[in-house]
Amino acid sequence: MDRSWMLISDRFSQPYVDGVNSFIEFAKAHLGEAREIKCPCINCCNFYKQEYDSVKAHLLISGMIVSYTTWLEHGELPEHNNLDESNGENDEDEDEYDELIEDYQRGNFMEGDTLEREDMLHVKVENRWSNKSFDKVLEIQRRFLPEGHVVPGSIYECKKLLRDLGLGYELIDACKHDCVLFWKENAHLEKCPTCQASRYRVNDSKGKKIPHKILRYFPLTPRLRRLYMSRKTAKDMRWHSDKRVDDGVGRHPADCKEWKEFDLHYPEFAQETRNVRLGLATDGFNPFGNMSTSYSMWPVILMPYNLPPWRCMKAPFFMMSLLIAGRNQLGTDIDVYLRPLIDELKELWENGVMTYDASTEQTFRMHAAVIKIGWVGHRAYLPDNHRQRKDKKFDGLTELRKKSLDLSVEKVMAQLDQLREVKSGKDPTNKKRPRESEELN
Numbered sequence: 423m424d425r426s427w428m429l430i431s432d433r434f435s436q437p438y439v440d441g442v443n444s445f446i447e448f449a450k451a452h453l454g455e456a457r458e459i460k461c462p463c464i465n466c467c468n469f470y471k472q473e474y475d476s477v478k479a480h481l482l483i484s485g486m487i488v489s490y491t492t493w494l495e496h497g498e499l500p501e502h503n504n505l506d507e508s509n510g511e512n513d514e515d516e517d518e519y520d521e522l523i524e525d526y527q528r529g530n531f532m533e534g535d536t537l538e539r540e541d542m543l544h545v546k547v548e549n550r551w552s553n554k555s556f557d558k559v560l561e562i563q564r565r566f567l568p569e570g571h572v573v574p575g576s577i578y579e580c581k582k583l584l585r586d587l588g589l590g591y592e593l594i595d596a597c598k599h600d601c602v603l604f605w606k607e608n609a610h611l612e613k614c615p616t617c618q619a620s621r622y623r624v625n626d627s628k629g630k631k632i633p634h635k636i637l638r639y640f641p642l643t644p645r646l647r648r649l650y651m652s653r654k655t656a657k658d659m660r661w662h663s664d665k666r667v668d669d670g671v672g673r674h675p676a677d678c679k680e681w682k683e684f685d686l687h688y689p690e691f692a693q694e695t696r697n698v699r700l701g702l703a704t705d706g707f708n709p710f711g712n713m714s715t716s717y718s719m720w721p722v723i724l725m726p727y728n729l730p731p732w733r734c735m736k737a738p739f740f741m742m743s744l745l746i747a748g749r750n751q752l753g754t755d756i757d758v759y760l761r762p763l764i765d766e767l768k769e770l771w772e773n774g775v776m777t778y779d780a781s782t783e784q785t786f787r788m789h790a791a792v793i794k795i796g797w798v799g800h801r802a803y804l805p806d807n808h809r810q811r812k813d814k815k816f817d818g819l820t821e822l823r824k825k826s827l828d829l830s831v832e833k834v835m836a837q838l839d840q841l842r843e844v845k846s847g848k849d850p851t852n853k854k855r856p857r858e859s860e861e862l863n
């Protein structure tokens with residue numbers, strides 16, 4: 423049966439709709455009277471069952487997992503695999519070129535293609551192109567490409583594609599003094615429950631509402647799931663246990679004592695090597711490159727440490743989780759903004775989420791954890807005469823400190839226990855309150 427329709431990007435085109443119908447017919451023919459079947463859309467991932475009509479709607483709205491080429495969950499036997507036949511499974515020597523072709527064949531939902539679009543948006547931002555000029559460049563590019571190309575037609579289409587891929591974001595209003603997010607239990611409030619400040623800057627009789635402050639939140643779960651939708655990346659996510667050589671040299675977080683201690687403490691988590699270990703990084707910067715204005719941005723970025731060293735620190739795998747923008751420095755109030763991420767991480771840690779693994783063509787329950795590795799003052803650990811101690815690229819200073827005492831987990835916890843409850847939010851009168859020693863760690 424021809425399954426090339428699975429690679430069509432326009433899900434409203436007749437061939438795609440016909441393809442979805444053929445899938446539904448296939449499932450009905452093989453699964454007979456079942457009222458609900460597993461849904462192979464990119465959200466249900468053959469884990470959640472739906473009625474036939476819902477499956478059809480999901481496939482038209484969200485799209486089908488492109489790597490689900492053998493419909494094993496819907497009665498097909500393993501041999502009938504028309505997309506994989508030409509590729510074989512020479513996993514060991516699968517090189518970058520094969521990967522490119524594979525991604526190309528697998529079409530629009532896969533990594534390579536997405537990256538192209540992300541790259542395009544990147545070029546736009548870097549060169550400060552207006553939306554209009556960007557649209558013009560796209561138009562010219564499209565004119566020179568052969569028929570069947572997948573270059574989007576406009577900036578609007580680019581953004582829509584990213585949203586469809588699960589790379590979109592949620593907008594969450596925040597109190598202008600950083601006390602709370604208007605989210606979950608506070609979602610319906612019009613005033614901050616802590617400082618009583620109004621949520622909106624504009625709230626007129628015509629129903630127009632403009633909030634003072636907005637947090638952009640990029641849900642993590644769809645991004646983690648996407649790592650397993652490409653066979654190559656899915657395999658690379660197990661690199662830390664499959665391919666890493668333990669020779670006592672530190673090249674990757676998995677070589678560290680902390681990683682191994684984590685495995686000992688949480689053997690269940692460690693046993694499923696596809697569980698994701700994340701690094702988290704954040705820092706404020708001034709997007710206008712003019713340090714005299716007080717505007718600051720705080721991106722919070724996660725990195726999947728499962729990947730091999732040559733991939734885990736590459737931009738395509740940096741996952742922006744939050745973007746906080748505003749006039750003031752955040753200080754400890756960043757906690758308020760981290761909440762959506764923390765809630766999602768707790769869910770991923772405690773319950774996990776069913777995820778389709780393209781490399782094994784099976785679903786598994788994926789858990790995630792943030793691995794705390796702090797690289798604070800790391801140059802103090804270098805030998806006294808090491809050239810990087812004098813390197814001005816770090817903070818402009820020469821590092822003269824010696825290696826500090828190793829702090830045990832117990833000592834760190836004891837210090838943290840002394841921290842008092844910190845009240846979030848700025849004083850509306852803009853007064854600075856001196857901090858007492860117990861508030862400082």
Ligand SMILES: [Zn+2]
Nearest residue numbers: 461463466480
């Ligand atoms: Zn579905």
Ligand SMILES: [Zn+2]
Nearest residue numbers: 597601614617
């Ligand atoms: Zn407030």
